[in-house]
Structure formats: structure tokens, C-alpha cells
Amino acid sequence: MVYHSYLLLSQGPNLIMDGATTSVQAAHLYNGVDALWKVLFGSHIHVGYYPTTDRSARLADAQEHTIDKIIATAGLTKSGVRQLLDVGCGVGGTSIHIAKKLGCRALGVNISPEQVASANELALQQGLLPSQVRFVVGDGLDLPQSVGTADA
Numbered sequence: 800m801v802y803h804s805y806l807l808l809s810q811g812p813n814l815i816m817d818g819a820t821t822s823v824q825a826a827h828l829y830n831g832v833d834a835l836w837k838v839l840f841g842s843h844i845h846v847g848y849y850p851t852t853d854r855s856a857r858l859a860d861a862q863e864h865t866i867d868k869i870i871a872t873a874g875l876t877k878s879g880v881r882q883l884l885d886v887g888c889g890v891g892g893t894s895i896h897i898a899k900k901l902g903c904r905a906l907g908v909n910i911s912p913e914q915v916a917s918a919n920e921l922a923l924q925q926g927l928l929p930s931q932v933r934f935v936v937g938d939g940l941d942l943p944q945s946v947g948t949a950d951a
């Protein structure tokens with residue numbers, strides 16, 4: 800925990816991002832505290848959704864609820880989504896969850912090489928082939944053509 804406290808303190812001033820934050824600064828932020836994000840958030844770097852006032856659910860389950868809520872709200876279906884594009888994919892948990900749930904392929908793009916490595920490792924651990932789910936380094940503000948097309 801000392802290590803993570805050190806990371807938080809050393810990165811403190813850089814933890815604030817706004818409209819003027821460049822892609823390079825964002826990559827630096829997420830690379831520098833990759834381990835800290837994992838401890839705090841697990842494989843999803845977003846908040847959890849709790850359908851009721853009961854907060855006893857595990858954070859990971861609540862985070863997956865958030866994704867499921869987005870899937871439902873966006874009307875994403877198994878038949879409608881063959882290829883998912885996840886820009887700013889974090890450490891991959893969200894792409895993996897959606898790929899499994901909808902049975903689609905997923906490509907995650909992230910400016911942080913460290914998070915891309917973590918995400919590809921997580922996909923392998925979960926038994927997913929790179930032809931199903933893969934993660935590449937790229938800037939969402941200037942996506943390479945190789946990203947191709949996606950349904951969602």
C-alpha cells in the first residue's frame with residue numbers, strides 16, 4: 800500500500816485532466832498509475848451501478864451492471880453487434896465483458912501501452928483468442944485506418 804500511496808502522491812498534480820489535456824499527458828497518467836488503477840478499480844476503470852440502495856454487491860459486479868445498463872440503453876444486441884470498437888479501453892475488462900455477453904469480436908484502443916499489455920494478458924487469461932478480442936495502442940483522437948469498421 801505504501802507503493803500505491805507513493806504513486807498517488809507523486810502523480811497527484813497530474814491526476815486532474817481537462818479539455819486541455821493532451822493524449823501524451825493522458826498516456827503518461829494512465830501508464831504511471833496502472834498498478835494503482837488496478838488496485839482501486841480492478842479490470843474496469845469506471846463506477847459501479849447499484850440498482851437498489853443495497854451497496855453490498857462486489858464492486859466488480861456493480862461495474863458489470865454499469866456496462867449491462869449501457870448495453871441495454873444503447874440497444875446493443877447479439878444480432879446487431881458483430882464487431883465492437885472500445886476507444887479508451889482501460890485494462891480491457893469492459894471489452895471482454897461485452898464480447899462474452901454479445902458473442903462479438905472486440906478491438907480495444909488505448910493510448911497507454913502498459914494498459915494495452917494488461918488488457919491483452921487479461922483476454923488470454925480468460926481464454927479469448929486475439930481473433931476474438933485484442934487490444935492495440937492508438938490515439939482515439941487520431942484513429943489509425945487499420946482499426947477498420949465496427950457496429951458499436
Ligand SMILES: C[S@@+](CC[C@H](N)C(=O)[O-])C[C@H]1O[C@@H](n2cnc3c(N)ncnc32)[C@H](O)[C@@H]1O
Nearest residue numbers: 825829843844845887888889909910911938939
Ligand atoms: C477512465 S479510463 C476508462 C477505461 C475503460 N473505458 C473502462 O471503463 O474500464 C479512460 C481510458 O482512456 C484512455 N485514454 C485517454 N485518452 C485517450 C486517447 N486520446 N486515446 C485512446 N485512449 C485514451 C486511458 O488510457 C484510459 O485507459
